[in-house]
Amino acid sequence: xxxxxxxxxxxxxxxxxxxxxxxxxxxxxxxxxxxxxxxxxxxxxxxxxxxxxxxxxxxxxxxxxxxxxxxxxxxxxxxxxxxxxxxxxxxxxxxxxxxxxxxxxxxxxxxxxxxxxxxxxxxxxxxxxxxxxxxxxxxxxxxxxxxxxxxxxxxxxxxxxxxxxxxxxxxxxxxxxxxxxxxxxxxxxxxxxxxxxxxxxxxxxxxxxxxxxxxxxxxxxxxxxxxxxxxxxxxxxxxxxxxxxxxxxxxxxxxxxxxxxxxxxxxxxxxxxxxxxxxx
Amino acid sequence: xxxxxxxxxxxxxxxxxxxxxxxxxxxxxxxxxxxxxxxxxxxxxxxxxxxxxxxxxxxxxxxxxxxxxxxxxxxxxxxxxxxxxxxxxxxxxxxxxxxxxxxxxxxxxxxxxxxxxxxxxxxxxxxxxxxxxxxxxxxxxxxxxxxxxxxxxxxxxxxxxxxxxxxxxxxxxxxxxxxxxxxxxxxxxxxxxxxxxxxxxxxxxxxxxxxxxxxxxxxxxxxxxxxxxxxxxxxxxxxxxxxxxxxxxxxxxxxxxxxxxxxxxxxxxxxxxxxxxxxxxxxxxxxxxxxxxxxx
Numbered sequence: 028x029x030x031x032x033x034x035x036x037x038x039x040x041x042x043x044x045x046x047x048x049x050x051x052x053x054x055x056x057x058x059x060x061x062x063x064x065x066x067x068x069x070x071x072x073x074x075x076x077x078x079x080x081x082x083x084x085x086x087x088x089x090x091x092x093x094x095x096x097x098x099x100x101x102x103x104x105x106x107x108x109x110x111x112x113x114x115x116x117x118x119x120x121x122x123x124x125x126x127x128x129x130x131x132x133x134x135x136x137x138x139x140x141x142x143x144x145x146x147x148x149x150x151x152x153x154x155x156x157x158x159x160x161x162x163x164x165x166x167x168x169x170x171x172x173x174x175x176x177x178x179x180x181x182x183x184x185x186x187x188x189x190x191x192x193x194x195x196x197x198x199x200x201x202x203x204x205x206x207x208x209x210x211x212x213x214x215x216x217x218x219x220x221x222x223x224x225x226x227x228x229x230x231x232x233x234x235x236x237x238x239x240x241x242x243x244x245x246x247x248x249x250x251x252x253x254x255x256x257x258x259x260x261x262x263x264x265x266x267x268x269x270x271x272x273x274x275x276x277x278x279x280x281x282x283x284x285x286x287x288x289x290x291x292x293x294x295x296x297x298x299x300x301x302x303x304x305x306x307x
Numbered sequence: 308x309x310x311x312x313x314x315x316x317x318x319x320x321x322x323x324x325x326x327x328x329x330x331x332x333x334x335x336x337x338x339x340x341x342x343x344x345x346x347x348x349x350x351x352x353x354x355x356x357x358x359x360x361x362x363x364x365x366x367x368x369x370x371x372x373x374x375x376x377x378x379x380x381x382x383x384x385x386x387x388x389x390x391x392x393x394x395x396x397x398x399x400x401x402x403x404x405x406x407x408x409x410x411x412x413x414x415x416x417x418x419x420x421x422x423x424x425x426x427x428x429x430x431x432x433x434x435x436x437x438x439x440x441x442x443x444x445x446x447x448x449x450x451x452x453x454x455x456x457x458x459x460x461x462x463x464x465x466x467x468x469x470x471x472x473x474x475x476x477x478x479x480x481x482x483x484x485x486x487x488x489x490x491x492x493x494x495x496x497x498x499x500x501x502x503x504x505x506x507x508x509x510x511x512x513x514x515x516x517x518x519x520x521x522x523x524x525x526x527x528x529x530x531x532x533x534x535x536x537x538x539x540x541x542x543x544x545x546x547x548x549x550x551x552x553x554x555x556x557x558x559x560x561x562x563x564x565x566x567x568x569x570x571x572x573x574x575x576x577x578x579x580x581x582x583x584x585x586x587x588x589x590x591x592x593x594x595x596x597x598x599x600x601x602x603x
Contacts, residue, residue: 032404036505043399044410047392051414051477054428057439061431069437103421117326124322136323138590143334145586147534149555150575153562154340155333157349177333180326209318234419241423241537246563257423261541264427271431278427282420289419293412 055279062086062276069271086280089273096277098252099259103240103281106168106255110175110236111229117180118228122187123213127199140181148174148242159247170247171255175239179232186231190224191217227295230288237285256281338579344572351566362573370549371557371574378553381464382532385471389532390525392472393479398509400480401487411484418477426541429470433457433542457543460550467539467551471532479524486520487513519596526589530582554578 063081090096125137155174164170202212240255248254263274345362349355400411417425432439435455444450456466490513498508536555545552545560562571
């Protein structure tokens, strides 16, 4: 058959995949190994991949050496969840408008939203920093949540719009004929049917919001209790004597939630993450 | 149905209000404000004066042209490697061999986890005394002594690129894989019946058909790489001696670390100009591809 490979082709493909995945996954493996090794064993020369004394000690010690670790993780979750909820409030109606209605400047507005994907927060940071300073919003959760929301909205609109376009128009028309208002129709007819699509958007938004927490928190927040995980751990990274095994342990614990979500929902997440790059 | 409604229907605009409010405040207004600030001497001082093009003149009389060149150099190398690796990865993951579903799942983690945390891990690996890369290279007798990758100009430059490649490649891979799966199977079967071998079919069928996807991804990847902040900031903060200072890093340092808002804004405006060129090019390209009829 067309997809049958000869033995050497299998060897070639599998070794290629092995090489490729090694590059992708080696850092995670290395981080895990480092987290298992005592600090003095880490600093042994020459470099060794495995040492005799491996233990999960770092996973216990890190809670006392990084006393705010729980808080960082909570903050990361709290910020990402808030961004997701706020973004959905903006995304759902906007996606519905772009999916269903004809109006002036429709294409221009959609292009303008998508153009947001082209700029990063770092470009806009100066006015944002100044205005937050003036309004006394620095060192608040709000300062980390609001800017992040704007940057996840375009991809969300794009993704949900294409989902909504697949829902047959007849459903709404039937509701209108029955005398239902348009907002009522959106709420009671469209939303229930679109729920799977909304879930996909919510998950993709959450992951994106969880991943983008560095810049805004670094710039707008200097209250350690409010720091999300990346910035919280960054303080330890910058130090002269980095407690590497605990830093790696804390990092792995910090990425575990997203990795678990990813493993279970990877099909949807990939759809969501790549949507930003997809065109008609 | 649509005809039954009045012509100036406000409902769709109302639906857009929440999204518009957020993006106007967080994106559009700061964009305009950045341009305005770039003509002022705004800093921590309470009063601000318009200074015309002084910030721009100052910027270009210093080492900024060098920073621009470095940014493009950094971006070009990174995107080139990402595209090659991504295409390579997509071809491999597209092969119908047992286990491919698992392999596809395993590709994405660098992109899913928070960038900063992935970069911490790389920071350890680049460590000269104890890091994995220096250690392995010594084992393989590639280098004689521990090498501190982030301490020297050229190696720090390459190290930040490699980390950027690591974070960006999964996305390129998955996107190109999706494009490859959109190539109609019958084309391959027809060619196969005619006796075309696998490599020939890739070169003459798959590659031409996914070319629009490759071009799109390269451009998007360029934009994202151009905007890249976390990686360089965490690994080197633009050092050693400015060797990894890209435009974004330079802007951030000027404005946020040194509080020279006006001069920082002028740099940000330069970034926006370059980004709009990329974006203009992107829209031109996608609309041209759309006209020609594209694969999904």
